[in-house]
Amino acid sequence: MTTLTFESLNPATGTVVGSHHKHDAEAVREAVGRAQEAAVWWEELGHAGRRRRLLDYKAVVTRELRALAQLVHEETGKPVADATLEIVLAITHIDWAARNARKVLGPRRVSGGMIGANLAATLEYLPLGVVGIIGPWNYPVFTPMGSIAYALAAGNAVVFKPSEFTPGVGVKLAELFAEAVPERPVFQTVTGLGETGAFLARDPRVKKIAFTGSTATAKRVMAACAENLTPMVAECGGKDAFIVDDGADIEAAVDACLWGALANAGQTCVGVERVYVVDAVYEPFMRTLSERVATVKAGEHYGPITMPAQLDIIKRHIDDATKSGRAVTGGPDSVRPPYVDPVVVEDVPEDSPSVREETFGPTITVRRTKDAQEALELANDTSYGLAGTVFSGDRRRAMRLARAMRTGMAAVNSVISFAGVASLPFGGTGDSGFGRIHGADGLREFARAKSIARQRFAVPGMRLTSFSRQPEELERLIKVVTFLHGRRKR
Structure with missing residues (x-):
């Protein structure tokens, strides 16, 4: 040894x-x-x-x-x-x-x-x-x-x-x-x-x-x-999306968004990385987000980046996002090893690495959408499929959006809540993996799985799995199958 x-x-x-x-x-x-x-x-x-x-x-x-x-x-x-x-x-x-x-x-x-x-x-x-x-x-x-x-x-x-x-x-x-x-x-x-x-x-x-x-x-x-x-x-x-729909509780949505994105320094496979906010609530959401994110401090509310090599990926994504979008909070100087301060960038193109690739750091990109359907389409436009979040004031629409997210899990008016429910399976699809x-x-x-079939009694005149089977026995089988399955449903 x-x-x-x-x-x-x-x-x-x-x-x-x-x-x-x-x-x-x-x-x-x-x-x-x-x-x-x-x-x-x-x-x-x-x-x-x-x-x-x-x-x-x-x-x-x-x-x-x-x-x-x-x-x-x-x-x-x-x-x-x-x-x-x-x-x-x-x-x-x-x-x-x-x-x-x-x-x-x-x-x-x-x-x-x-x-x-x-x-x-x-x-x-x-x-x-x-x-x-x-x-x-x-x-x-x-x-x-x-x-x-x-x-x-x-x-x-x-x-x-x-x-x-x-x-x-x-x-x-x-x-x-x-x-x-x-x-x-x-x-x-x-x-x-x-x-x-x-x-x-x-x-x-x-x-x-x-x-x-x-x-x-x-x-x-x-x-x-x-x-x-x-x-x-x-x-x-994952590259999990967070949808904010019309009628959402803005304070609750912002609180959940920040926790999902920044907790554990963003080093969460089901953490929030992309945020899509419908036009009707975009301004109040961003105003509240800007105020609240300023109160979250690296080294106090969350820890360092555990894997040093990840810092290079995080920095590359921040550099890309801030060049192509508008920094709301933080920027390239937010990376101060081993910590990374919160970074929020809006209007980042959807084909940018900071939107397409997993960052695994305390960063989020935010985009305005005309409605929830556009937000859903953007959320699903990824090779990953682990988890997602929907905040909405309309329960039925929220559930429809959650079901339509191409992910293994989704949370409605909460974030990462599925992980705490022991009876719910956990896993994803696509580049997020398979199995549960x-x-x-x-x-x-x-x-x-082990399947066992034990014959309790023989059925007279129905020796179907025997070389002694007679033609009339097969005819009886055809009649039974026709009776059970031969009629089209209207």
Whole structure:
């Protein structure tokens, strides 16, 4: 096993938070081997046994909430209060997954239909075995736990590779699980750089990979998974739009817009990056936005840019936006590493990089539209499809707009609210990825459907799947099918 190490740093101060192993191919293979053995024991516990242990884990995480939030703060730079919020959300997801796995995945009878009336049809969802999870740094507890908790509740063992920027958080999550479930290494963490994640993705004993990160990295992970036809869940980036319709509560819309765009220094995959405001409310919205954004301070209300390389992308987008549009707040001088002050630019052309590409920083572009339909068309004109927001005074129109947004999720008269609802699936489409975590869909994502049809009795004169079948038996079948399905509906 390798003895090479790397350090995690506090992005705000540059101080060393911790030192961690660069787990090599052998170390990853050993971890997967342990997980494979633990998975057998974990599956045999059944839903009731896993439920009890996951609720114990939830209690341990809750007990350590303050210490864990401090560690998140140190490795990401985000305020302790924001770290606390993401951990609370993660706790609610552990609870939901534990309590609902049996109901969602357990065996249930399904109808055999008229043709299968003599069959007892049963559907259930069985564990995959070992699930590999490659997590991000921006929400190092909440985001990976959306896969970890659901994979565990579905009966799988987990090997987790956290981001190299937040390895300590990943190690701590596994340590807390071992405290709650000391019997077997059902949940392990391996640390390292990108190659460690590649070792995990290429191991043929890993039956599914759940990845969160950039679209470009997701493609590389997919290539590694393809070697063994390992299925994958990909939760990638976004360029999420925020629509402000006529009749919207302007104060509430501005408050939500700023939180969605600036919280966590804009380092949120479902964060607000593009704002489209209908002409009727544009002036009051911009006036209020300008006043309110001036009260939000980098280093006080949100932390630094965690990944230093992202600063170059943010600066390039700000330079582009301010050259082609009009700066309302901030500009090129807003980038003062490791912080970026809030930047709001209006009238930026839709083909600009600052509108087309994910910025992942505390910046937004704002555009006036003649009506909500134009706002919707602009919102959907993107290769991404993760989330969106609609503020409107008309509930029906707001819901219509939310449904029509080409995204996996949408919030109405709130922002990012879907992430806090454990029963709602989370994921996107297009360049934002595929597959779902959270909710019933998230549980099924980490299980395999098993269908069983048991013949209860033979149907006289209907030997359809036999070489002894007679012509008159086929004629009876045709008559039944014609009676059931041969009439056109008017």
